[in-house]
Amino acid sequence: MKGGTEECVRRLRALGDPTRLQVVELLMEGGATVGELNASLGLEPSLLSHHLRVLRVEGLVVAQRRGKSVLYALAPELLERPSDRSINLGCCVMDFGVQKVKEPE
Numbered sequence: 001m002k003g004g005t006e007e008c009v010r011r012l013r014a015l016g017d018p019t020r021l022q023v024v025e026l027l028m029e030g031g032a033t034v035g036e037l038n039a040s041l042g043l044e045p046s047l048l049s050h051h052l053r054v055l056r057v058e059g060l061v062v063a064q065r066r067g068k069s070v071l072y073a074l075a076p077e078l079l080e081r082p083s084d085r086s087i088n089l090g091c092c093v094m095d096f097g098v099q100k101v102k103e104p105e
Contacts, residue, residue: 005091007059007090008090008091008092010058011058011059011060011089011090011091012089012091012092014054014058014060015060015094017051017054019041019043019047019051020051020054020055022040022041023037023048023051023055023061024055024061024074024087025096026040026041027061027072027073027074028074028085028096030073031064031071031072032071032073033066033069033070033071033072034048034049034052034070034072035069037052052072059075060074060075060078060087061073061074061075062074062075080093085097
């Protein structure tokens with residue numbers, strides 16, 4: 001098993017939080033700043049920063065400074081096929097299914 005059992009447990013635990021799972025799902029669409037993520041999530045900035053830190057520590061998210069802002073993205077090694085809506089955690093593959101499309105109002 002790539003990464004070992006302990007790493008797998010830590011990653012699954014990190015994804016066990018609904019907010020962090022939402023962040024991962026949003027990042028499947030591409031990189032985003034804290035402001036862009038927060039526009040969808042509506043969290044206190046400090047709480048979102050905490051969730052992003054947990055995801056970074058577990059190797060699920062990477063951060064890249066872009067001028068005054070930071071762009072967050074899924075760690076490239078998680079994406080077997082970038083067009084696919086799944087992530088490879090090393091011990092298992094998490095499938096997010098078909099992307100939801102909003103119906104016109």
